[in-house]
Every structure is written in structure tokens, then in C-alpha cells.
Amino acid sequence: MSIPVLICDDSALARKQVKKSLPAEWDVEVQFATNGKEALDILRNQQIGVTFLDLTMPEIDGVAVLEANHAEKLVDFIIVVSADIQPEMQKRVIELGALAFIQKPVNTTKLKEILQQYGLL
Structure with a gap:
């Protein structure tokens, strides 16, 4: 049975790159x-197994999504994929429940290691 995955990024190129990295x-x-x-x-209305989340986006940013997910328990597995590599931001997203922080562009080896670490692959 396939796992429902959500890739959230305001850049079409970034969304394609994350999908290609799976x-x-x-x-x-x-x-x-x-x-x-x-x-x-989507998270409030569908069962999603894993979410890949950018931080810098219009309307509602990734941190706000993490805060809502933390409060509402929408999805268990969120991996942040962002170019914002500041240590403070990495610490904050982990505190808000992200499994991991991956720098853009996605390193396929690192992604695979994270998925295996959490029993997702």
C-alpha cells in the first residue's frame, strides 16, 4: 500500500526536485x-503519511504550518526542506516536531538515511 506524501513548496522547480529525490x-x-x-x-482533510515542507512561502509559511501541526496533531512525519540553514531555525523546527531538516537541493543519500532511520522506507 502506498504512503500518501505531501510536498509543500511555493517553487514548482523545488517541488519537482524533492519528488525526484524520493x-x-x-x-x-x-x-x-x-x-x-x-x-x-490538505493535512486537515486527508490522511498524509509524510510531509516535505519548505519554510519560506507566501500566505502561511512553514513555521506556521509546523505550529498548527504541533497544536492539532495533523501528521506524524514532517521533514523540512529549506535553503534557510540558520542553526536557530533548524533548532526551532525540530522543537516544533519536524523529524529532520534537509538543505536545498535535497541530498538523496541523506533523505534515504532519514527515511530509514524512522522506519518509513
């Missing part, structure tokens, strides 16, 4: 959101 052997069904508002609508 392990070929991972049985997933991918959906996309172009901002945090769309992501929260």
Missing part, C-alpha cells in the same frame, strides 16, 4: 501544495 523503491502517492495554507487544508 527513493525509487519507496511506494508513495505524491500530492503538492504551493503554500502553507494549501498544505494545512
Whole structure:
């Protein structure tokens, strides 16, 4: 049975790059959101197994999505994918419940290690 995956990023190129970085052997069904508002609508109305979340987006940013997820317990597995690599931001997203922080562009080896670490692959 495939795992429902949500990739949320305001950049179409970034969304495609994250999808392309997913392990070929991972049985997933991918959906996309172009901002945090769309992501929260999907998370509140559908069962999503894993979310890949950008931080800097219009309308609602990734931190606000993490805060809402933390309060509402919408999804267990969120991996932040961002170019914002400041240590303070990395610490904050982990405190808000993100499993991991991956710098853009996604390193496929690191992503696979994270998925294996949490038993997702």
C-alpha cells in the first residue's frame, strides 16, 4: 500500500526536485501544495503519511504550518526542506516536531538515511 506524501513548496522547480529525490523503491502517492495554507487544508482533510515542507512561502509559511501541526496533531512525519540553514531555525523546527531538516537541493543519500532511520522506507 502506498504512503500518501505531501510536498509543500511555493517553487514548482523545488517541488519537482524533492519528488525526484524520493527513493525509487519507496511506494508513495505524491500530492503538492504551493503554500502553507494549501498544505494545512490538505493535512486537515486527508490522511498524509509524510510531509516535505519548505519554510519560506507566501500566505502561511512553514513555521506556521509546523505550529498548527504541533497544536492539532495533523501528521506524524514532517521533514523540512529549506535553503534557510540558520542553526536557530533548524533548532526551532525540530522543537516544533519536524523529524529532520534537509538543505536545498535535497541530498538523496541523506533523505534515504532519514527515511530509514524512522522506519518509513
